Amino acid sequence: MINEYDISALIVTIRLAIVSTAILVIIGTPLAWWLSQTKIKFKVIIEALIALPLVLPPTVLGFYLLITLGSNGPIGKFLESLGGNSIAFTFSGLVIGSVIYSLPFVVQPLQNSFSSIGRRPLEAASTLGASKLDRFFTVVVPLSRSGFLTASILGFAHTVGEFGVVLMIGGNIPGETGVLSIAIYDHVEAMEYSQAHILSGGLLLLSFLLLICVYVFNRRFSILRSAEK
Helix, strand or coil: CCCHHHHHHHHHHHHCCCCCHHHHHHHHHHHHHHHHHHCCHEEEEEEHHHHHHHHCCCCHHHHHHHHCCCCCCCHHHHHHHCCCCCCCHHHHHHHHHHHHHHHHHHHHHHHHHHEEEEEEEHHHHHCCCCHHHHHHHHHHHHHCCHHHHHHHHHHHHHCCCCHHHHHHHCCCCCCCCCHHHHHHHHHCCCCCCHHHHHHHHHHHHHHHHHHHHHHHHHHHHHHHHHHCC
C-alpha cells in the first residue's frame, strides 16, 4: 500500500514536473525559435551546451549546481548578501536543476518543428502585413502543435524520472524535495520491494502512456499536414 511518505513524494514530483515544464516551454520556445532561424558562426557551440545534459552524468550536473547554488557558491552568497537564503536543498533549487537538466528535451523538439515549417508560410503572412510577432503566433505556433506537445510531454516525463540531479541539489526532505525516484531508491535500500514495485510500475505505465500520446498525435498531425498539401 502507498504510505504517507509515498503520497508526499508523489505530490512533490507532480508539482515539480508541472512547474518545470511550464518554465521550460516559456524559456525553450524563444530559444528554439532563435536557434532555428539564426545563422551565427558559433551556433553549434550553443546547441552543444543545451544538449550537454543528454550525455553528462546527472550527478556531475547536480554537483556543480550544488556548488553554485549552495551557501558558499556565487549565487548562494549573492542571495545571502541580499538577506535571503541559499536555495540548495529547497524546492526552488529543484526547479532550477530540473529546468537545466530537461532543457534539451524541450528545445530540440521545438527547434526541429520550427525548422520544418520553412520560409514560405512566413513570407506569405508577411505580404499580408503581419508583424514578426503576429507571424509567430498565427503561423508558427499552429504549425508547430506537434512540436509543442512533444516538448511538453518529454519535459514533463523527464522531470518525473529525475534522480541524480534532484538528489544532489535537493537531498530528500519529505514534502519539500523528496520525489518519487528517491522514494523508490529508499524502498529498495530498505528491502521494501513491494512498495518499490508499486511506485516503479506506476512510473513505467505513465511513461509508456505519455509516449503513446506523442506518437499518436504526431502521426495524426502528419496525416493532416499531408492532406492539407
